[in-house]
Amino acid sequence: MATLEELLALAEKGELKKPRKRSQNEEHQLQCAEVRYMRGVHGELSHVFFCVPNGQKRTSRQAAWLHEEGMVNGVSDMILLKPNSRHGYLCIENKTKKGKQSAEQKVFQQEVEKHGGKYVIVRSLDEFIEKVESYLNGEL
Numbered sequence: 001m002a003t004l005e006e007l008l009a010l011a012e013k014g015e016l017k018k019p020r021k022r023s024q025n026e027e028h029q030l031q032c033a034e035v036r037y038m039r040g041v042h043g044e045l046s047h048v049f050f051c052v053p054n055g056q057k058r059t060s061r062q063a064a065w066l067h068e069e070g071m072v073n074g075v076s077d078m079i080l081l082k083p084n085s086r087h088g089y090l091c092i093e094n095k096t097k098k099g100k101q102s103a104e105q106k107v108f109q110q111e112v113e114k115h116g117g118k119y120v121i122v123r124s125l126d127e128f129i130e131k132v133e134s135y136l137n138g139e140l
Contacts, residue, residue, distance in 0.1 A: 027094045033125045048081040074104025085138035087118040
């Protein structure tokens with residue numbers, strides 16, 4: 001471990017990495033909290049609980065490439081591929097307190113529900129925990 005003097009010398013030379021700024025994006029922070037919860041409480045589901053990185057900014061060329069590979073607009077933020085007594089899987093859409101679904105997200109929700117999945121919108125970690133636990137207990 002480096003001493004304080006050694007770290008200060010490295011900082012003066014510009015050789016230290018700057019700490020990453022914490023994101024101000026509420027949906028990002030919520031999604032990270034959801035992942036931490038699932039990994040901590042339901043670690044056995046870590047390989048069947050995942051995000052769908054659909055929302056990033058990209059060039060039109062990158063978007064075309066991803067659409068050719070099967071990217072679908074409106075897919076939920078998180079997916080849990082674990083059936084319960086009522087549904088085959090759970091799709092979770094994260095929204096801020098004032099956030100609204102896009103037209104593509106509404107179509108995706110209809111398709112999920114038509115094909116045996118459960119779709120939920122969550123706006124807080126507490127709501128996420130409540131919905132996931134209800135789903136896993138077969139109550140949702």
